[in-house]
Amino acid sequence: MKYMFYPGCSLHRSARPYLDSLAAIQEKLTMELQEVEDWNCCGATEYMSVYRAPAHALVGRNLALAQQQSNGSDTVMAACSACYLNLEKTENYMRTDEELNNKVNTALAEGDLHYDAGSIQVRHLLDIIYNDVGMDRIKNLVTNPLEGLKVAAYYGCMIVRPDVNQRWNSPEYPTVLEELMEALGAEVIDFPMKTHCCSGHMTQISSDVAYELIRRLIYGATHYEADILVTLCPMCQLNLDAYQIEMNNHFDTDYVMPILYFTQLMGLAFGIEPEELGIGREFVSAKQALAKIGAPVPDEVPEKGKPRRKKKKEEGLPMPQVSTRFNGGSK
């Protein structure tokens, strides 16, 4: 199965473990990913807050590049919910709003590009894994079932809402991720907050608002006795993981809820080493939770729940440069 792949900025940066774990499992899933060459940022929720048509032109360039480079697939897959929604919205509005379509294509023409609305399908990674790979194939790939691991399946917002193309079974109570986690052998807990907001960009704007929205989710997962909260969006992962310690300081609480990507749990169930899946790079250590399934987390992970400020990196700085090309799983 061949797909065009739009990684987006986060997967090369803060969500590197998401990219690494996807690279580690994609071969087993027989997914062939062709990265859209020279893609640009989707604008997140910011470009659209400042400019209207230019925000769609920004995304339009990615759609035009995908159409131009398309080689055996008309599907562009995104793993980040914001990237997914932005691509899907621009595609949809170019198809249905002639004036916008003209504006975007007039702008694209300045760069000798053109996008024929309707020629690209935009889909999220989870949709492809669930619908194209399918649960039967996934069950067959499981060698190390996640037995005894209690998982809160968290979707956040933009993957299921507004759901421009009606791809999900519910905008507020989807169940696909739960089915996937169960196929991996995990125990899925009830988690009514599964499509509540992670606070989005509020961490940068109002810490009070952000901490409260983060608290509700961490409280919910803890209250329902999850060992781990699993996510499918870089923004959700960052907010719930990196800001969890600050949230605890703010409310004088001591929640410890590790936040992993669903692809990392897939890799563990497929018998792939945690390190290869980017496990150990989370702020709130997953070590204790993963000990339940006998998965060793690399040891450089600092103590659970403590801020990382004094941690020295043995290899020294600067960090290895991340390749701008998806390496297709090869190391």
Place this chain on the structure above:
Amino acid sequence: MNTTAEPAAPVREGEAATAEPSFLRWIENNTPGDSRLIMCIQCGTCGGSCPSGPDMDHSPRQVFAMVRAGLKDEALSSNTPWYCVSCYLCTVRCPQEVHITDIMYTLKSKAIEEGMAQVDAAKVWSETFIGYVEEYGRSFELGLATRHNIRHRPMGMTRAASLGVGMLAKGRIDLTPQVIEDVGQLRLILWKAKELEAEQ
């Protein structure tokens, strides 16, 4: 109050006869697709669904009432769109299928244009973010975190700095930005799109 210079569009069903209708029309025309703003029945489902409700000056419902009443300055100077976290809960729950979240974006960009944006931290965050996108074609988390925090410190500078160090130690942030190959092409496209938007 009536700051729009355009001639008033004909009054339609649902618009108060005494109101300035062109602001409503402008919002409708500048929100992609059919925003359905005119269909709002003021039921309040949006505000009741909103995780940011308590922090907003007005519920989305109230803002839409202002827009429809032609209270342009009031609508544009409300903090409401800036506290919208784009969760789209209101949008999927609205019985009239009003594109609420999209309208919030339209209001934000219009507020910036008219110099009426209320929540400086949010406005500057958006502008700083897109500045990097226009410079490199990609966002730049480390640059963003430092440049933005020097001015706004939503998490406090020391906390943000310790988070940045943590991100480095975890291999989750780069010291230098990634630049796309044809950033020139991207800029040509964006500048043209801005030109077209300004003609509106």
